[in-house]
Amino acid sequence: MSNNATSTSLVCFIVCDGGPAGHFAAFATNLFNQNELQIIIYATEPALTKLKNSHLPNDVQLLSFTIDDGDRKQQEQVATQLIDKCLKQGAHSIIIDIGNKFDAIFQSVSSKRNLPTDTIRFWCYYDNPEPYVPGGYSIKTEETIKASQYILFANMNLAKIDSIIYSLPEKSIDLTNKTVQGIGYYPVVEVEKLLQQRELERDTLRIQNNWTNIKHLFVYFGGNNDVYFDQAFPTFLSNLSQIDKNIIQDVLFVLHQHPAAKKQNRDGLLFQEWLSKNNHIQGILSTLKTSDQAQIIADAALYYQTSMAPQFVLLGLPTMQVGHEIYHDILVKFNLCYTATNTIELAVGLTSMKERSYSSNKIQQPKELIYNAIGYTSDWPKNLHRVIFDYK
Numbered sequence: 136m137s138n139n140a141t142s143t144s145l146v147c148f149i150v151c152d153g154g155p156a157g158h159f160a161a162f163a164t165n166l167f168n169q170n171e172l173q174i175i176i177y178a179t180e181p182a183l184t185k186l187k188n189s190h191l192p193n194d195v196q197l198l199s200f201t202i203d204d205g206d207r208k209q210q211e212q213v214a215t216q217l218i219d220k221c222l223k224q225g226a227h228s229i230i231i232d233i234g235n236k237f238d239a240i241f242q243s244v245s246s247k248r249n250l251p252t253d254t255i256r257f258w259c260y261y262d263n264p265e266p267y268v269p270g271g272y273s274i275k276t277e278e279t280i281k282a283s284q285y286i287l288f289a290n291m292n293l294a295k296i297d298s299i300i301y302s303l304p305e306k307s308i309d310l311t312n313k314t315v316q317g318i319g320y321y322p323v324v325e326v327e328k329l330l331q332q333r334e335l336e337r338d339t340l341r342i343q344n345n346w347t348n349i350k351h352l353f354v355y356f357g358g359n360n361d362v363y364f365d366q367a368f369p370t371f372l373s374n375l376s377q378i379d380k381n382i383i384q385d386v387l388f389v390l391h392q393h394p395a396a397k398k399q400n401r402d403g404l405l406f407q408e409w410l411s412k413n414n415h416i417q418g419i420l421s422t423l424k425t426s427d428q429a430q431i432i433a434d435a436a437l438y439y440q441t442s443m444a445p446q447f448v449l450l451g452l453p454t455m456q457v458g459h460e461i462y463h464d465i466l467v468k469f470n471l472c473y474t475a476t477n478t479i480e481l482a483v484g485l486t487s488m489k490e491r492s493y494s495s496n497k498i499q500q501p502k503e504l505i506y507n508a509i510g511y512t513s514d515w516p517k518n519l520h521r522v523i524f525d526y527k
Contacts, residue, residue: 270360290510
């Protein structure tokens with residue numbers, strides 16, 4: 136695959152989830168602007184909404200598709216249709232996300248086609264910076280990788296020969312005989328934009344939401360898996376209900392749900408029921424449109440597991456991982472956040488975050504440490520171009 140064909144090359148992205156959708160938006164924009172490629176992105180919700188708000192170049196085509204989560208045969212038919220559409224248009228690279236059940240089905244269908252790799256390659260893209268992600272992402276990742284020959288990692292570190300990724304805490308994913316490449320991408324540009332927006336838009340957003348009299352606004356960034364719904368979030372609420380009133384009397388806790396969690400609203404219903412029994416605590420279910428807005432208005436961030444966690448620290452937000460057990464993500468490994476699995480730890484963390492939140496925008500973060508930890512490099516566009524056009 137030579138770069139002398141870039142002016143007529145077609146790259147298809149296929150995405151189901153919001154996290155990788157943001158990455159694909161950056162990839163598509165860069166590839167189009169630098170190489171004038173034909174780009175088509177096929178997306179289902181919640182990825183579709185994320186992409187619509189990503190200011191894609193006008194000539195990048197964004198097309199929707201739908202899948203029935205409970206109907207494998209229908210998903211196989213959709214996969215076949217998407218592959219046929221991409222091939223008919225002349226695609227030579229198809230890149231799909233990795234953490235959705237449909238991704239494994241798509242890759243399985245594509246592998247059965249036995250298409251020559253010198254004309255078309257099917258890449259799956261591991262967007263999370265962590266080698267293991269609880270709650271099902273890593274289990275679905277293993278299934279997708281089993282059906283894939285070509286794997287891309289956002290985190291350059293995970294593409295190293297000696298790196299290990301896991302489907303379960305003690306079970307590694309077999310990458311033997313797989314073609315593995317690293318991009319080195321993280322939405323750093325978006326972080327820089329958010330820093331500016333925190334300066335320019337924070338007060339306006341607070342006025343719009345009647346939060347001008349709130350001394351401390353702590354945002355909990357929710358998840359979308361059973362571990363979060365059944366263990367991490369309930370444990371946090373239980374611990375919070377036992378905190379000394381003097382510590383939290385001037386704090387508003389905002390639950391900002393994962394976009395895909397809103398339909399069933401399991402955490403939202405639990406949160407509202409909990410609030411009705413703990414009326415001494417100020418809490419509200421977020422009506423903010425995006426996680427970006429939530430980060431703009433936040434004085435501090437709470438979470439259990441999210442690929443956005445390094446972003447919180449890069450923004451200078453005091454950050455605490457809360458849940459039923461410690462998840463040893465990058466922030467925990469490098470001592471970049473507070474952790475709390477019980478009431479005492481939560482009280483200490485909340486007190487410290489209140490003290491830090493006054494100056495959160497002024498805190499100098501160890502950027503290079505974080506960049507190295509998440510495997511980010513400013514040369515990611517070159518790496519992406521190399522993978523798509525120059526990789527043999």
